[in-house]
Amino acid sequence: HDIGKLKNLRLLEIYDNNLSGKIPFGFGNLTNLVQFDASNNHLEGDLSEIKSLKNLQSLQLFQNRFSGEIPQELGDFKYLTQLSLYDNKLTGFLPQKLGSWIGMEYIDVSDNLLSGPIPPDMCKNNQITDIALLNNSFTGSIPENYANCTALVRFRLTKNSLSGVVPKGIWGLPNLELFDLGRNQFEGSIASDIGKAKSLAQLFLSDNQFSGELPLEISEASSLVSIQLSSNRVSGHIPVTIGKLKILTSLTLNNNNLSGNLPDSIGSCVSLTEVNLAENSISGVVPISIGSLLTLNSLNLSSNEFSGEIPSSLSSLKLSLLDLSNNQFFGSIPDSLAISAFKDGFMGNPGLCSQILKNFQPCSVESSGSRRTSSRSKCLRLILGISSSTMC
Known part of the structure; x- marks a missing residue:
């Protein structure tokens, strides 16, 4: 005392x-x-x-x-x-x-039982570098003038009850490296300003109500290492420019409303270790280029509308997780992928067959040669038939 x-x-x-x-x-x-x-x-x-x-x-x-x-x-x-x-x-x-x-300069009140709105003036003099309010019960929206936080490096609001639209200018803050809004009730779309966020490395937006399409400009945020956007309402296509993100290691877009094809340019994201696109409406074939992602160890494309054959190029990857279940794949499961650890990852594709995995129909000569080969064979027989009739 x-x-x-x-x-x-x-x-x-x-x-x-x-x-x-x-x-x-x-x-x-x-x-x-x-x-x-x-x-x-x-x-x-x-x-x-x-x-x-x-x-x-x-x-x-x-x-x-x-x-x-x-x-x-x-x-x-x-x-x-x-x-x-x-x-x-x-x-x-x-x-x-x-x-x-x-x-x-910085405030960290994470992991408490705090509630109410976020103070509106913490960016008043543009000096603050770190705002950490995560794991509380804050409500309301992000103040508009936070778009003036030009010195901000880390902005962490995950696990609160915040809502509303993220002010447009925040997406493009020039020094922002970590942007974590996960597990809130934010809505609206990701602004095209994100292309200005040249320092942004980690983008964590999972478990919100974000909607709209992924802007093409996201590929201009060239420092991105991780994009976590699962469990939202994002729609449209994965940008064809995604291949510009050369140091991206994690792409998690599962449980959204994405459609269209998986662009071939994803094969240019040479640092990827994890891709999770499960529970969307993505269709078309899996691009062969994905086999060039030599650092990839987790690939989850389950519960989509992918079709065609499973690319043999996946065999060159050292995957610890492969989930292609509940799609429309057909043809033979590549022998090098037909291991018990991946068995469940092929379920829900009635057109798949395997000479190795017991839970799948055995491949006939025709199916092991693929439907495309089968179609070519039928075409060849037709041509030969026409030639024979001509000779007669």
Whole structure:
């Protein structure tokens, strides 16, 4: 309790210990405190003693057991630039004035029980680089002026109850590397501005209500490493320009309303390790070029409308997962893919046959030669028949 007598104290770092208990009464007397870091301890109780520390620039209390509401007075801290309170049990609303003064550099209040709207002014001075509000119960929409967050590098809002349309300018923020909006209720389409996001590496939008088509401009975001867009309402075709994404490793578009063909240009995405297009309405043949994706280890095309033969080029891949089930494939399953680990991945294609897998009809001479070969044979017999009649 005597710590409150150290009225000239400016820096207090007590992080990474086994401290327990509450912030002591009288702590609020440390009005000259500029930095306070008590992170990674076992501290508990509320933060009421913090509300008088108006000279704070950095407040780090993450990974503790603090509860109660964040003092609204923090919104009046004119010098506060760094706020990290993640992994506690805090409730209530974030102070709506946060960032209204000198401007925040980063805020992380993830993994709490916070609710209410996102503060509108955290980008006021275009200094903030990291906004992490994930795993709470925030509601409302993303403020329009967040499109001015030109210094923003990481924007993480996953696992909340946010909704509405994402402001158009946010898609094209020039320094944004991580954009995570997963598990919310966002709607609208991905804006063509995404082509301006030259630093964007990770795009996580799964489990929302996004609709519309994938813009061609997404292929201009050349730093993309991962596109996670599963469980939305996205429609239209996969852009034919997808092959421009040379360092893309993960493409997850399952459970949408995509249609059309899988473009041959996907074979130019030479860094792909995972492709999941399950539960769409994609049709046509699987492009042979997919066999050139030598780093690919997971391919899920199940529950679509693919047809034709399974490309033998898939045999050159070192796949740990292959799921082509519930499509319209026909012909022989390539012997090198006819292993028990992949057996279920061929189910739901009545036209498939195999000399190796027991659950499939054995291939006849005609089917093992493929329907295309069969058609050519019939054509040849017809030509020979015509020639014979002519000679007679």
